[in-house]
Amino acid sequence: MKRFWMDSILPFMLLVAIGVFWEAAVSIWHIPSYILPSPSRIILVIGERWNLLVANSLVTLGEITAGFVVALIGGVALALAIHSSRIVERATLPLVIASQTIPVFAIAPLLILWFGYGMGSKVVMAAIIVFFPIVINTVDGLRAADPDTISLLKVLEATPRQIMLKVRIPQALPFVFSGLKIGVAVSVIGAVIGEWVGAREGLGYLMIHANAQLQVDLVFAAIFCLSVMGVTLYALIGLLERHVVHWRGA
Amino acid sequence: MLAAETVQVPLLEVEGLFKGLHKEDGTLEVLQDVFLEVGPGEIIGVVGPSGCGKSTLFNALAGLIPIDRGRIRLNGQEVPNIRGQVAYMQQKDLLLPWRTALDNAILGMEIQGLKKSRARKEAMEILKFFGLEGFQDRYPHELSGGMRQRVALMRTILCRKKILLLDEPFGALDAITRLMLQRWLLRVWMRFRPSILLITHDVDEALILTDRIYVMSLRPATIKRVVPVELERPRSATEKPLIDRKAELLRLLEEEIVETET
Numbered sequence: 001m002k003r004f005w006m007d008s009i010l011p012f013m014l015l016v017a018i019g020v021f022w023e024a025a026v027s028i029w030h031i032p033s034y035i036l037p038s039p040s041r042i043i044l045v046i047g048e049r050w051n052l053l054v055a056n057s058l059v060t061l062g063e064i065t066a067g068f069v070v071a072l073i074g075g076v077a078l079a080l081a082i083h084s085s086r087i088v089e090r091a092t093l094p095l096v097i098a099s100q101t102i103p104v105f106a107i108a109p110l111l112i113l114w115f116g117y118g119m120g121s122k123v124v125m126a127a128i129i130v131f132f133p134i135v136i137n138t139v140d141g142l143r144a145a146d147p148d149t150i151s152l153l154k155v156l157e158a159t160p161r162q163i164m165l166k167v168r169i170p171q172a173l174p175f176v177f178s179g180l181k182i183g184v185a186v187s188v189i190g191a192v193i194g195e196w197v198g199a200r201e202g203l204g205y206l207m208i209h210a211n212a213q214l215q216v217d218l219v220f221a222a223i224f225c226l227s228v229m230g231v232t233l234y235a236l237i238g239l240l241e242r243h244v245v246h247w248r249g250a
Numbered sequence: 251m252l253a254a255e256t257v258q259v260p261l262l263e264v265e266g267l268f269k270g271l272h273k274e275d276g277t278l279e280v281l282q283d284v285f286l287e288v289g290p291g292e293i294i295g296v297v298g299p300s301g302c303g304k305s306t307l308f309n310a311l312a313g314l315i316p317i318d319r320g321r322i323r324l325n326g327q328e329v330p331n332i333r334g335q336v337a338y339m340q341q342k343d344l345l346l347p348w349r350t351a352l353d354n355a356i357l358g359m360e361i362q363g364l365k366k367s368r369a370r371k372e373a374m375e376i377l378k379f380f381g382l383e384g385f386q387d388r389y390p391h392e393l394s395g396g397m398r399q400r401v402a403l404m405r406t407i408l409c410r411k412k413i414l415l416l417d418e419p420f421g422a423l424d425a426i427t428r429l430m431l432q433r434w435l436l437r438v439w440m441r442f443r444p445s446i447l448l449i450t451h452d453v454d455e456a457l458i459l460t461d462r463i464y465v466m467s468l469r470p471a472t473i474k475r476v477v478p479v480e481l482e483r484p485r486s487a488t489e490k491p492l493i494d495r496k497a498e499l500l501r502l503l504e505e506e507i508v509e510t511e512t
């Protein structure tokens with residue numbers, strides 16, 4: 001109970017305090033809403049433009065989810081390949097790590113050029129960003145198996161395939177999940193930047209559009225939707241993790 | 251000769267076994283000219299100072315590490331690779347945390363290719379005997395130390411091998427649990443009649459359980475002495491012949507301590 005209090009009530013109270021201060025600051029100093037809208041105004045806009053926000057949120061959510069799935073499948077597959085072949089490891093692992101120094105946002109215009117204004121380019125963007133933490137974490141996880149457990153399986157005359165299925169993959173699952181958790185935050189950023197650079201819909205597109213028309217309250221409403229989306233995805237992954245990796249920390 | 255004492259062909263026979271472990275700063279000679287033999291249904295004890303190479307010996311007997319020199323014979327026949335012929339319970343219980351007690355127990359059978367449902371059924375039949383009835387669906391973190399050890403032992407027994415290597419199976423348990431599990435191990439042995447090689451730090455445990463005790467020296471380890479126990483079971487730690495043998499064993503082990511200090 002005390003943990004719950006510390007973990008959820010305190011941050012919530014801080015958030016409320018910031019909101020109150022913000023509200024007060026805007027009205028005391030008469031800050032115009034095209035510079036900084038007050039929280040109450042943002043809430044009002046969320047209500048008024050609900051349909052618009054939901055429609056665009058769904059687009060962005062779809063991009064993130066698709067990017068996630070692509071990165072998960074590709075990342076786990078590459079990690080398995082890296083784990084089972086030294087040649088693949090030598091060839092790809094340095095490149096995977098080096099690719100991290102490329103600012104993915106800088107290649108966003110190219111992705112738009114190659115994959116179009118639609119969902120495709122944003123999916124790729126999100127996937128590229130999530131790919132790295134998944135590969136690295138999964139490789140770590142596959143290696144994390146306790147050598148004594150491996151030798152137990154060897155005494156039992158297990159084939160490499162059986163060792164993989166019965167020990168290494170279950171052992172790697174918690175690591176895959178921490179990769180996913182790292183990925184979720186950055187994937188939101190990836191999709192939004194993709195939309196900034198070129199799109200016809202989505203929250204990023206909505207932000208650019210609203211900003212140009214000085215509808216700053218709508219920009220904030222879109223940011224709010226993005227945050228909710230990020231937090232929800234993170235929580236969902238946490239829930240899934242607790243279900244799948246049920247043997248841990250119970 | 252030792253061989254003259256046993257009438258049958260020994261089930262497992264080790265002769266002139268040498269093993270060095272490779273480290274960054276050269277080779278560490280661990281086993282030097284180790285010998286032992288185990289008859290069918292015998293329980294053999296292995297005692298020796300910490301770090302002398304007992305686990306290394308078992309790793310070699312389980313076929314996990316190659317030996318440098320020496321012969322390992324099964325039923326009088328030299329075997330090039332012993333892996334798969336013995337069941338091995340290592341110092342740690344090595345239960346898989348994502349498997350229930352029952353599914354941990356059937357791991358060996360499953361790997362041998364038995365269908366999971368068949369293996370589970372077979373395991374359920376002896377679950378009670380292992381004192382795990384009602385605990386089959388618990389995960390390792392929900393089990394006590396003694397139970398985990400029994401699950402590990404059940405997994406070892408269910409491999410259906412004639413030879414069991416047990417590396418300090420009760421080492422991490424409290425004294426009372428250990429006593430209970432020792433008695434219970436004897437019951438398991440009477441029921442399944444495997445040959446057992448048992449590493450232990452506990453001289454009483456070796457005397458209560460085994461037919462013969464191999465005392466190892468400090469590294470590089472040799473067999474320093476073979477102490478026959480040969481008393482009727484069940485035994486009590488307080489009976490006179492046992493106390494005599496205990497005195498001898500402790501004296502042999504103390505000599506090794508003196509050598510460390512000088």
Ligand SMILES: Nc1ncnc2c1ncn2[C@@H]1O[C@H](COP(=O)(O)OP(=O)(O)OP(=O)(O)O)[C@@H](O)[C@H]1O
Nearest residue numbers: 271272273278280299300301302303304305306307
């Ligand atoms: N993989 C390894 N590589 C190199 N040296 C090792 C390795 N495993 C063990 N050793 C060393 O070999 C020696 C023998 O180890 P071993 O585990 O066989 O001893 P032990 O008699 O089982 O000890 P304990 O009673 O503590 O279990 C020790 O000095 C240990 O430090």
Ligand SMILES: [Mg+2]
Nearest residue numbers: 304305306341
């Ligand atoms: Mg040991």
